[in-house]
Structures are given as C-alpha cells and as structure tokens.
C-alpha cells in the first residue's frame with residue numbers, strides 16, 4: 558500500500574486542456590473517489606497515475622517515488638476498467654492467474670491464491686468457463702479478482718460498475734466496500750455517478766472541466782459545498798437554487814427571496830465577504846417541508862401550486878410552483894395530492910446555502926462557535 562500525490566499536474570492534448578493545476582493527495586489505504594460529469598478529466602487523471610498518459614507538467618508520486626518516468630508495469634498499480642479487458646480465449650482460472658504465471662510463480666502457490674480470491678468473489682464454480690459464458694457481473698468480478706491477485710500498491714478503477722444493471726451495481730458496490738475494508742489497499746476510483754461516489758468514498762474529489770472543485774468526506778461535501786457546481790452535482794434530487802438579495806434589517810443580515818424575508822443570523826454567514834447584495838439561495842429538497850408535516854412554527858412559509866408529483870416509495874418528490882420559481886420538495890409517501898392543488902411549504906432557514914451570484918462561490922460560514930442561538 559502507498560499514498561499517492563499529484564502536484565501541479567496539467568495534461569494537454571494539443572489545444573485541449575484535459576486536466577489543469579491538479580493538486581491532490583490520497584492517503585495510504587484511503588478509498589478516494591473522483592467524480593464529475595463526462596469529459597471533466599477523470600479518466601485522464603487515472604491514466605496518468607497508471608502511466609498510460611504522461612503529464613504535460615507537474616509531478617505524480619506513489620509512496621516516496623516520483624513515477625512520471627516509470628513505466629506502467631513498474632508502478633505496482635492494478636487497473637480495472639469499465640469494459641473488464643479480460644482475455645476472451647482464456648478460462649476464468651487462466652485470466653486470474655495470468656500475471657502470476659508470467660512471473661513464473663510456483664504452480665501450487667498460484668492454485669491456492671486463485672482459489673482463495675475466487676472464493677472471496679464467488680467465482681469458485683466458474684473457473685473453467687471462458688468470459689463469453691459469464692454474465693456482466695461475473696466478468697466484472699473476474700476483473701476485480703485479477704487486480705486483487707496482483708497485490709498492488711494502488712488499485713485504479715475507471716467506472717468499473719457502469720456496464721452493470723442497477724441491482725447488480727448496488728450489489729457490487731457493497732462487495733467493493735467490503736473488499737476494501739478487508740484488504741485496505743489505497744484505491745483511486747473514477748465514476749460519473751454521485752451516489753456511487755457518496756457510498757464508496759472515504760473522501761470524494763469533484764472535478765469540472767479539468768479542474769478539481771473540492772475534496773472532502775461525503776458528509777462535508779453534502780453539507781458544505783464550496784460552490785454551486787458541487788452543490789448541484791452532489792445530492793439527488795438536486796438542490797433548489799433561487800435568486801435572492803441580502804439586506805440588513807435592525808442590524809441583522811436577512812435574505813429576501815420570493816416574497817419572504819429570511820433571518821440568516823442562525824447560519825452565521827460571513828457577510829463581510831459578500832461582493833454584492835445579489836446572491837443565490839440554495840436549499841435541499843428535504844429542507845423544504847409540507848406544512849401538513851407540522852414543521853416548527855418559526856419556519857417561514859410559502860404558498861404554491863403543485864405541478865409534478867413523483868412517488869418513489871418511501872417518499873414523494875413534489876415540484877411546486879411558487880410565484881415565479883419552482884421548488885422541489887420531499888414529501889412523505891401517499892400524499893393524496895393532485896397537480897393544481899394549493900400547498901403550503903415551510904423552509905428550514907438554518908439549512909440554507911448562500912452563493913455569490915457572480916462567482917457562484919459559497920459565502921463562507923463562520924465557525925459553529927459564532928452561531929447565535931436560533932429563534
């Protein structure tokens with residue numbers, strides 16, 4: 558196992574800048590997930606770490622060693638790709654043991670190692686089959702098994718679950734978590750799926766257009782996104798964004814949004830850092846409550862008209878037209894509501910996010926110790 562470090566890494570393909578100014582450290586044994594929309598530079602970052610692409614600038618190290626000039630084979634990493642990359646003409650056993658056979662390890666040693674990993678991954682009964690006779694999930698497990706058998710310093714995984722159906726993806730996600738808990742190998746995992754990122758990562762690195770936006774634990778990313786991009790990308794359904802204006806009433810900072818005024822003393826915004834009174838208010842769907850659920854009376858209310866109702870089982874996503882805006886809220890199941898009905902919403906004003914409308918950066922919060930008691 559080893560720590561990984563990117564220092565000032567850039568990657569250009571001709572005029573295309575795929576990765577810019579990347580500074581990122583992955584602790585020894587950590588499961589780091591890189592997430593972002595398609596084309597943001599995730600695979601390029603992974604391929605530079607694997608040695609399949611050379612950085613245009615900057616340094617990459619694995620453990621104490623700068624690896625920029627080290628060949629992929631000598632980096633001691635194992636890669637699992639989305640398309641598995643199994644040898645089609647070899648059996649599962651031969652696919653799993655390939656690396657060890659090339660290194661001429663003793664036959665009996667190989668047999669034991671393969672049997673052990675096959676058992677861990679539920680492949681014991683499939684060792685004589687060829688990849689064509691396996692399901693997608695089974696092929697994926699063989700690819701993971703092959704990586705495990707290399708006992709590398711670092712696992713690199715590029716969207717390894719994307720080809721699987723939804724049920725299998727959830728199952729394999731659990732398997733990968735358990736595997737990491739047991740083996741503890743440093744893992745660099747790439748996905749476009751924010752739920753996969755949230756459920757697998759010790760920490761998550763969010764990228765956009767070649768640039769790292771934020772690296773943090775899943776909870777911190779969700780509760781304290783540094784900008785509107787991260788706020789909108791992490792969390793489903795997505796955070797609501799509303800144009801708002803900062804005012805000061807009786808010496809207290811307030812936010813005018815739609816037709817209401819929110820007292821933001823309770824969120825202790827560092828309003829000194831505001832560049833303009835124009836801001837964007839962000840509020841997650843679970844912090845917009847239906848008045849029937851008896852939210853605290855102090856929460857400000859808004860009336861609106863139900864537009865879309867999406868029951869998803871344990872809860873219902875309800876889109877409500879409020880004045881000129883649309884708000885998505887999480888309601889309980891079996892609301893009995895119909896489109897066109899009037900509803901009253903209550904906002905948890907302690908849970909709001911405020912962004913600079915120009916820069917889209919979050920307005921910083923003061924430390925918790927500075928919080929005034931909320932009323």
Ligand SMILES: Nc1ncnc2c1ncn2[C@@H]1O[C@H](COP(=O)(O)OP(=O)(O)O)[C@@H](O)[C@H]1O
Nearest residue numbers: 570573574575594595596597598599600601602
């Ligand atoms: N070999 C290449 N030649 C030219 N452009 C490339 C090459 N590889 C990737 N790119 C470009 O770099 C950007 C990042 O690509 P990639 O790292 O594959 O994104 P992601 O994996 O996040 O979807 C994209 O604009 C892509 O078109």
Ligand SMILES: [Mg+2]
Nearest residue numbers: 599600601715
């Ligand atoms: Mg990719």
